[in-house]
Amino acid sequence: MLALAGALSGCSTSVTYLGSSAQGLYFDVPGDWHVASPADLSRFQLYGPQQVALAQASGQSYPVYTSLSSAVPIARLARVRLTGPYPWALAQVYTLGPQDQATLSLQTLQDRMFNVDSLAQSGASVSQLSPTAIVVKGGLRGTLVRFSVVSSTASLAFEQVSLTNPATDKLWVLASGCSLSCFHANYSEINRLVTTFTVSDG
Amino acid sequence: MGDLRGVAARHSGPARPCVAPGGYGAARRYGAALLAAGALAAVLSGCASGTTVESQAQQVYFQVPSGWRVFDQSQLEGGALVPALSGSAAPQFLAIAAAGPRPRPGAVFTASGYPWVISLVRPLSSAEQANISFEGLSDVVFNVDQAAQFGTSVQFNSQPQILVHGNLRGTRLSVNYNGNVDYVQVAWVNPATDKVWVLMAGCSVTCFQRQQGAIDRVVQSFYVSDRGTR
Numbered sequence: 001m002l003a004l005a006g007a008l009s010g011c012s013t014s015v016t017y018l019g020s021s022a023q024g025l026y027f028d029v030p031g032d033w034h035v036a037s038p039a040d041l042s043r044f045q046l047y048g049p050q051q052v053a054l055a056q057a058s059g060q061s062y063p064v065y066t067s068l069s070s071a072v073p074i075a076r077l078a079r080v081r082l083t084g085p086y087p088w089a090l091a092q093v094y095t096l097g098p099q100d101q102a103t104l105s106l107q108t109l110q111d112r113m114f115n116v117d118s119l120a121q122s123g124a125s126v127s128q129l130s131p132t133a134i135v136v137k138g139g140l141r142g143t144l145v146r147f148s149v150v151s152s153t154a155s156l157a158f159e160q161v162s163l164t165n166p167a168t169d170k171l172w173v174l175a176s177g178c179s180l181s182c183f184h185a186n187y188s189e190i191n192r193l194v195t196t197f198t199v200s201d202g
Numbered sequence: 203m204g205d206l207r208g209v210a211a212r213h214s215g216p217a218r219p220c221v222a223p224g225g226y227g228a229a230r231r232y233g234a235a236l237l238a239a240g241a242l243a244a245v246l247s248g249c250a251s252g253t254t255v256e257s258q259a260q261q262v263y264f265q266v267p268s269g270w271r272v273f274d275q276s277q278l279e280g281g282a283l284v285p286a287l288s289g290s291a292a293p294q295f296l297a298i299a300a301a302g303p304r305p306r307p308g309a310v311f312t313a314s315g316y317p318w319v320i321s322l323v324r325p326l327s328s329a330e331q332a333n334i335s336f337e338g339l340s341d342v343v344f345n346v347d348q349a350a351q352f353g354t355s356v357q358f359n360s361q362p363q364i365l366v367h368g369n370l371r372g373t374r375l376s377v378n379y380n381g382n383v384d385y386v387q388v389a390w391v392n393p394a395t396d397k398v399w400v401l402m403a404g405c406s407v408t409c410f411q412r413q414q415g416a417i418d419r420v421v422q423s424f425y426v427s428d429r430g431t432r
Contacts, residue, residue: 101364106395107332134331134394139369141393166371166393167364168336 015196016069023065023093024200025172029193033089036068040078044068061100061171065093071186083154087178087186089193094171101168106134109162110145113175125150129157139166140199148180157183159194165201172199252423253299260295260323261427262399266420270319271305273298278307287322287343295323299420301413311344313382313406317413319420321401331395336364339373339389343400346379354380368428369393374421384410386417390426399426 014031029035042048055062070088072080080088090113096104110132111117120126129146142163149156158177164170174197176190177183183190255272256263266272275296287293298307302316309318322343326334334342340362341347350356359376365388366372372390379385385404391397401424403417404410410417 102337103335105333105335105338108335132332136393139371139393141395166366166369168371 018067018069018089018091019198020065020093023172024202025065025091025093026198026200027089027091027174027193027196029069029089030071030189033069033071034074034077036070036077036080041066041068043078055097058097059099060097061094062097063092063094065091067091082177083156083179085179085182087176087182087190089174089176091174091197092172094173096164096169096171100171104164104168104171106132106141106143109143109164109171109173110147110160112162112171112173113160114147114149114156114158116147116149119149123151135161135163137163137199138201140164140201142172144194148183150180155180159190161194161197163197163199170201172197252419255297255299255321257295257323260399262295262321262323263423263425264319264321264401264420265423266299266319267301267416270299270301270317273300273307287324291325291327293322293324295321297321301416309405311379311383311385311402311404313380315406315409317403317405317409317417317420319401319403321399321424323397323399326391326396326398334391334395334398336362336371336373339391339398340375340377340387342389342398343387343402346377349379356380359384365390367426370426370428372399378407382407386421388421388424 015028016031016033016035017026017028018035019026036044052062068080068088068090070077070080070086072084072086072088080086082088082090092113094112116126127148127150129148133144135142135144140163142161144159144161146159147157156177157180158175160173160175162171162173164172174194176194178186178190252265252267253270253272254263254265255274275293278296278298297320298310299319300306300309300314300316301318302309302314305316309316310320312318320343346354346356355378357378359378362376363374364371365374367390370390370392372388375387377385377387383404384407385402387400387402389401390399401421403420405413405417
């Protein structure tokens with residue numbers, strides 16, 4: 001995982017540039033957000049090296065880049081909750097396995113990071129906050145979605161943009177959100193960072 | 203249905219269609235005489251090695267051997283074939299070619315003793331746009347998956363191929379249908395996933411073995427321009 005981070009200073013609104021030139025992904029988050037270290041990421045069990053190796057060997061999809069950042073205070077970054085009161089941004093780039101390559105559709109992109117269909121089937125109240133927007137950038141295609149998920153113990157709302165290439169062997173995803181009330185309070189910031197999502201496929 | 207696992211994308215260069223003497227200008231002048239009101243032109247041009255069928259509006263071209271009969275969209279509308287095609291929207295381009303002493307458009311998708319070709323361009327519905335995948339392209343002209351669910355034998359003669367041509371993506375399939383029809387299908391989709399370009403060519407199993415060279419040349423000639431196919 002090659003992380004690229006830089007910060008602009010001396011501006012009234014600073015940002016931190018994130019992404020990976022090797023994976024063709026670029027986006028930025030507010031300058032006062034904290035970026036999770038690889039050690040932090042491993043605690044979230046977001047696919048360790050062993051799981052990646054297993055997925056590769058069995059022809060399944062696996063992430064080749066992961067980045068998590070959040071407005072949560074730095075001391076609590078390692079324990080940040082996606083359903084918590086601080087907005088976060090989670091970006092992943094996947095190499096798609098043959099099965100996903102063959103069956104991926106615009107509809108299935110929405111479940112890539114948070115399987116809203118499964119969550120709804122397991123009893124959570126899932127609402128789509130706006131119609132799915134189809135995104136086309138050259139040969140890249142994808143979707144922009146906004147969902148809320150409410151269970152008896154927590155709520156989550158997020159905005160997610162996904163893009164895949166014509167060969168459908170690679171997938172770029174960026175999601176940003178937090179609890180439902182936090183999402184509404186910070187929506188302009190969340191929406192802004194999602195719009196910075198830029199993909200370059202070779 | 204449609205095992206595309208283990209398939210690597212094959213980046214396909216455009217196959218140049220055969221051009222009549224005088225170039226595309228001659229073909230366009232000939233095509234203007236065939237233009238039906240409100241319909242897109244299917245331009246036929248005679249070439250030394252075959253007949254080119256093209257629609258510049260739909261950016262699609264293919265070639266069939268001389269002597270094959272070509273039926274354009276105006277000759278096909280009103281028949282039983284068009285309603286039988288997958289999809290709710292009318293095709294924006296439709297052409298059929300058939301070989302043999304008595305070629306007929308109804309030979310398409312049958313165990314004919316002579317090769318047939320069908321090519322169409324049509325919009326994808328909102329539901330198709332959301333749900334179509336490489337695997338689903340096998341049903342974009344005739345719903346073979348549904349046929350298989352009702353007991354018709356549908357087998358892939360070879361591993362399906364994923365194709366990429368600029369911004370377009372697609373598949374090439376070789377299928378045995380009902381044990382007695384062999385056909386090859388190439389289908390392309392645009393990035394917006396709201397349009398599909400398809401060519402299918404086939405006949406009976408014995409005919410396919412005998413005519414495989416000619417059928418392969420037709421399929422290889424199928425060309426969709428990447429320009430403006432957002």
